[in-house]
Amino acid sequence: MLILKDMQLGLYIHIPFCKSKCPYCDFYSLPIEPKEDLYLQALYREIEIWADFFEKNYSPLKISFKTLYVGGGTPSLMSPLFYEKLIQKISKHFDCFFEELTLEANPESLTLDKAKGYRAIGFNRISLGIQTFQPKGLKFLKRGHNVEDSFKAIENIVKANFENFSLDYIYGWFGQGVKSLKKDLERALEINPPHLSFYELTLYPKTPFYEKYTLKANFLRDDRLIQLSKIIRDTLQSSGYRHYEISNFSKKGFECKHNLGYWKVEPYLGLGPGAVSRLGNLRFQNIEDLEVYYQALLKKNKPAYLILENLDNKEIVKEKIFMGLRMSEGVNLLELSALGYEIKREALFYLKKEKLIDFDEESLFLSEKGSFLHNQVVKFLWEHLERKK
Numbered sequence: 001m002l003i004l005k006d007m008q009l010g011l012y013i014h015i016p017f018c019k020s021k022c023p024y025c026d027f028y029s030l031p032i033e034p035k036e037d038l039y040l041q042a043l044y045r046e047i048e049i050w051a052d053f054f055e056k057n058y059s060p061l062k063i064s065f066k067t068l069y070v071g072g073g074t075p076s077l078m079s080p081l082f083y084e085k086l087i088q089k090i091s092k093h094f095d096c097f098f099e100e101l102t103l104e105a106n107p108e109s110l111t112l113d114k115a116k117g118y119r120a121i122g123f124n125r126i127s128l129g130i131q132t133f134q135p136k137g138l139k140f141l142k143r144g145h146n147v148e149d150s151f152k153a154i155e156n157i158v159k160a161n162f163e164n165f166s167l168d169y170i171y172g173w174f175g176q177g178v179k180s181l182k183k184d185l186e187r188a189l190e191i192n193p194p195h196l197s198f199y200e201l202t203l204y205p206k207t208p209f210y211e212k213y214t215l216k217a218n219f220l221r222d223d224r225l226i227q228l229s230k231i232i233r234d235t236l237q238s239s240g241y242r243h244y245e246i247s248n249f250s251k252k253g254f255e256c257k258h259n260l261g262y263w264k265v266e267p268y269l270g271l272g273p274g275a276v277s278r279l280g281n282l283r284f285q286n287i288e289d290l291e292v293y294y295q296a297l298l299k300k301n302k303p304a305y306l307i308l309e310n311l312d313n314k315e316i317v318k319e320k321i322f323m324g325l326r327m328s329e330g331v332n333l334l335e336l337s338a339l340g341y342e343i344k345r346e347a348l349f350y351l352k353k354e355k356l357i358d359f360d361e362e363s364l365f366l367s368e369k370g371s372f373l374h375n376q377v378v379k380f381l382w383e384h385l386e387r388k389k
């Protein structure tokens, strides 16, 4: 039997369809037309299997969901009716107390009818992947939308009465300079959304961009990226946005509740091919193959997940350090201690002396300087973990 203290989970649903495949993307998605009914049948079956799993392992305790996040792929390719049926099915098997229901959208597929439909069935947050307002950036990223599509989609979000929405940018693309980044920031401030994400363009192995650019000198140099990220942070902070996570900024009260659950290493359930679930010390991942996913669920009547890892306390502590240092509120040291681990005091004082972190008895967080060296600080702290005496 699994042990979970908190029975309220985040729920993630993966939509593995896109119009075309962007050359930098390593999310599991296929450039095919979605078959809504077929995909719905598979998700229904997956929901029933998880409901049985919880019944067997947790009864009489009940599992409930507190946030819903639909990501992809391109969730805005699916109709509002698809999500209406899906939410009905989830509510039939689980208690749902959704405080936040987010749908990721791409500008070219977010029509006014769809935006209104999503709002009508309960979605209260849209995360819109505009990437950049610079035509040369959209061309480089080979996106399926243009600048006008982005403006139209934002207008649709506002007309459909979404008070909470995020504009999601990518920075660090080839050809982007300080001037074009500042133009993107100006646009963001004119639109004044409650939430903004700025993700650094990363070259993931097995993507066309990785093959093409990974060996090129002067592409995405670290000092250049640090310069751009400083401009992003300074501009948004001085305009009233809280830098609450390395890549995320929000007005007060508009932080993404679902994603905060990931960063705090709270339990969540993921549905759809490639989706990951985290329950106590277990991590599951569904097969990253739509056909195999369909076969497992619809023909063999079996779960499509593999148990990826059974984490011990040390691994959970390492994950909490990695994730916690992404957030402005930092790592909760008391949680590490409750799991039987602590970071050597001399390591903490060394990093503080180097102005990379700050800490007190309860929490540990990155300084401004440290926020540009997240991975290096994490590695150092991992090397100085010890069992509590």
Ligand code: SF4
Pocket (backbone or CB within 6 Å): 017, 018, 019, 020, 021, 022, 025, 026, 027, 029, 072, 073, 074, 106
């Ligand atoms: S639209 Fe998004 S999920 Fe689809 S290929 Fe492009 S980056 Fe990946």
